[in-house]
Amino acid sequence: MKLEDKIYVAGHRGLVGSSIVRQLLLRGFSNIVTRSHKELDLTNQSAVQDFFEYEKPIYVILAAGKVGGIHANNTYSADFIYENIMIEANVIDAAFRSNVQRLLFLGSTCIYPKAVEQPMREDALLTGVLESSNEPYAVAKIAGIKLCESYNRQHGTDFRSVMPTNLYGENDNFHLNNSHVLPAIMRKIHLAKCLDDQNWIEIKKDLVKYPIYGISSMSSKEQIIKTLGKYGIHYDINKSNSKVILWGTGKAMREFLYVDDMAIASLFILGLGKDQYLANTKPMCSHINVGTGVDVTIHELSRIIKKIIGFEGKIVFDTSKPDGAPRKLIDVSRLTKMGWTSSIRLEDGVKSTYDWYVELAAKIDR
Numbered sequence: 001m002k003l004e005d006k007i008y009v010a011g012h013r014g015l016v017g018s019s020i021v022r023q024l025l026l027r028g029f030s031n032i033v034t035r036s037h038k039e040l041d042l043t044n045q046s047a048v049q050d051f052f053e054y055e056k057p058i059y060v061i062l063a064a065g066k067v068g069g070i071h072a073n074n075t076y077s078a079d080f081i082y083e084n085i086m087i088e089a090n091v092i093d094a095a096f097r098s099n100v101q102r103l104l105f106l107g108s109t110c111i112y113p114k115a116v117e118q119p120m121r122e123d124a125l126l127t128g129v130l131e132s133s134n135e136p137y138a139v140a141k142i143a144g145i146k147l148c149e150s151y152n153r154q155h156g157t158d159f160r161s162v163m164p165t166n167l168y169g170e171n172d173n174f175h176l177n178n179s180h181v182l183p184a185i186m187r188k189i190h191l192a193k194c195l196d197d198q199n200w201i202e203i204k205k206d207l208v209k210y211p212i213y214g215i216s217s218m219s220s221k222e223q224i225i226k227t228l229g230k231y232g233i234h235y236d237i238n239k240s241n242s243k244v245i246l247w248g249t250g251k252a253m254r255e256f257l258y259v260d261d262m263a264i265a266s267l268f269i270l271g272l273g274k275d276q277y278l279a280n281t282k283p284m285c286s287h288i289n290v291g292t293g294v295d296v297t298i299h300e301l302s303r304i305i306k307k308i309i310g311f312e313g314k315i316v317f318d319t320s321k322p323d324g325a326p327r328k329l330i331d332v333s334r335l336t337k338m339g340w341t342s343s344i345r346l347e348d349g350v351k352s353t354y355d356w357y358v359e360l361a362a363k364i365d366r
Contacts, residue, residue, distance in 0.1 A: 009032060052100075250302070253328070264340075
């Protein structure tokens, strides 16, 4: 890859896309093309074809898509499968038609069966039933992998796929219903700590940055406390202490990768010579797992976040709510063999993410 090569990053404002753009700039790449959703609707085939014909990128990183946690997947299942399939189909086909030299598609480890052997190997794909809570999203991501492989097979393209484990970091989604587990827990504990400290300035800045339905920075303290309680952030006025309620048993195990590690791994795989890539993959099993190879329980994760934030209240698990898959640990031996391993510890990544979160809120003038 040459520093002047035109690189299109789809989804540049998202968690992964924004980190990839930062990493490209750090490396000196000077011809990065981006479009916001308002500027280019990737579900619109003709608009995507026109864009590729006009820009003619040499490399494409497909990090765009509709994402969310268990609640979002259950609530908006049709949106998840439709939007993701349309985005993938439009971008991958347009990349082929405009002679893109190389494309990298970012998927998700939810592609693997619910009852798959741990850690999950790449060849476990399509060997069993998917987790029901995110099946539509998983099917869409599997379609993306197979689109890349099928274009390679029929047309000789060089389209690659990476499957990251659970990601977190700067520019994550902190919506209390629609976010993934780590940012959701982080925000809940942060708000609970603010309630304990009676730090209403911080709470109202948080509401400005990440609105919550039913309340705003102008709401009364009583209204805010009542509404936060509906999201599992409970404050006892009489005892002046808070507790946070999280979904599930806390026993489910998850692997977490800091987003900057994911961006670095993505550029590493994109930059591999074709011979090296093909030597470590198979034509119809070409995707590569990206993770740390280490997992923790949700209970352990909550304790790490609690310690970093300095919250002294209780964390309670609502066992009537679903856990999702009991464990999701990926086998990263394929990527390790290629020459890359993660370098950012979970504790360090969580602290960096929380520092960014607090700093962002500090910039808000309510």
